[in-house]
Amino acid sequence: MFPHPEARLIAAGDKEGLGGDDLAGYVKRTAENLDALPPGPLFCGMRNNLASVFCYLGAWHAGRPIALLDPDLPAGTLAELAERFRPGALIGFTHPLDDPPPRRRAVPDPHPDLGVLLATSGSTGNPKLVRLSRRAVLANAGAIAAALSIGPGDIAPTSLPLHYSYGLSVLNSHLVAGATVVLTEAGLLERSFWADLASYACTSLAAVPYQYTMLRRMRFDRSKFPALTTLTQAGGRLAPELVREFATQVDRLYVMYGQTEATARMTVLPPGRLADKPGSVGVAVPGGRLEIDDGEVVYHGPNVMMGYAETADDLARGDDLGGVLRTGDLGRLDHEGFLHVTGRLKRIAKVFGTRVNLDDVERLLRGSGPAAATSGDDRVTIWTETLDAAARVRLARRLAGELRLHWSGFDVRHIEHLPLLATGKVDYRALESLG
Incomplete structure (x- = not known):
């Protein structure tokens, strides 16, 4: 019963x-x-x-x-x-x-x-x-x-x-x-x-x-x-x-x-x-x-x-x-x-226990300049080439609003150049190695 x-x-x-x-x-x-x-x-x-x-x-x-x-x-x-x-x-x-x-x-x-x-x-x-x-x-x-x-x-x-x-x-x-x-x-x-x-x-x-x-x-x-x-x-x-x-x-x-x-x-x-x-x-x-x-x-x-x-x-x-x-x-x-x-194997992160598709996150990044998303411990890390500090804070809060999560779940960082594979795609493993 x-x-x-x-x-x-x-x-x-x-x-x-x-x-x-x-x-x-x-x-x-x-x-x-x-x-x-x-x-x-x-x-x-x-x-x-x-x-x-x-x-x-x-x-x-x-x-x-x-x-x-x-x-x-x-x-x-x-x-x-x-x-x-x-x-x-x-x-x-x-x-x-x-x-x-x-x-x-x-x-x-x-x-x-x-x-x-x-x-x-x-x-x-x-x-x-x-x-x-x-x-x-x-x-x-x-x-x-x-x-x-x-x-x-x-x-x-x-x-x-x-x-x-x-x-x-x-x-x-x-x-x-x-x-x-x-x-x-x-x-x-x-x-x-x-x-x-x-x-x-x-x-x-x-x-x-x-x-x-x-x-x-x-x-x-x-x-x-x-x-x-x-x-x-x-x-x-x-x-x-x-x-x-x-x-x-x-x-x-x-x-x-x-x-x-x-x-x-x-x-x-x-x-x-x-x-x-x-x-x-x-x-x-x-x-x-x-x-x-x-x-x-x-x-x-x-x-x-x-x-x-x-x-x-x-x-x-x-x-x-x-x-x-x-x-x-x-x-x-x-x-x-x-x-x-x-x-x-898959591009999935967990943020505060909620599953987040990193490819979906990257679709939300369109218009923000060259950027990529990787997963970390209980957060998503956003790597961006062009945004200054204030813009990075605004981006974290925008993503939080659209994905209905707390803004602290998004760590937006500056990087001079996104690492690329020979195919021209983002080298996510190289990004993850940066912590």
Whole structure:
């Protein structure tokens, strides 16, 4: 059963929360309401609140595929997605459309195995949707609960957006294990978040690399939160010095590696191996298997997506991948099967946990003179030949606005001449070697 009968949801500010028959009753009534909506996938502006979680769980129990999207999507982006995927309803968006686009032609019904749709990136280009089966979602939730030893006594806050695969996996893994999730829309920089962490005696905290950098700047002191025993990290590489620092703050720090295409997490590094496996992201989660094919990390497991979707027609397709995901990352396995990620095959960067296509970034750079984009730790580096210091600051802020990320995720640097290959193309490896 999903959620587990012992699972509990608490909205920040409430005392008891919902669990057992009360939670099941709310989910059932939501499912009945959603079942009465027009056919097609549901689009939910997924917030960290009860209404959104009920929408998600209600759609699950109604057997309706649901796209969990950024609730603050610009109206134009939402309209473009709705035009392509023909949702039956749009729920909970800040900039709602008056009505879903009319169905001018027959659209096939979504595949019966399809459960959840997640966007592959923030707002760059025309994002594809990742098609996740119900089996994949439950398999990954169970694998994470097992790997992290999550049980009914555990309590986790929503420290990440629930439309982000890592944030969603925290919700799923706790609900499937009979644990408690505290729903808060406050961020780590808000006092109310830490007040809730203390008052609800949260036992774990999930974060991406930039949040760990924030915690260091905030001089995070675990002694103020005696119930907090576990930290988890995914969403990009965490600097070794931060791994060492935060490992000393709690009983357990789990370093993980994942992708939306695998319903979130594929590997976990057990806390007891942090010292002797520096730089590793661990071993495959239960039920998964890793291999290296011509340098590329390939993951096998029941949590692999059914495939991508570009339009409503794609939602009717079955499983395209058969449980095999070519990650696009370069890596190696040591003699114990621990994975070390060494680079990327594709021009994809992760900025604050959000995937950014560097080719899309370079399209936005047109008109700014000779420029190129490379990925760094939790940021995109822009190399430009012609812009002065003030123009570089303006460019960082423009990119941040267009890609809906914080401006600090863009490091705009001057370079005398972009290095070129014999073909005349930019030598990205030479740029990356410059740091």
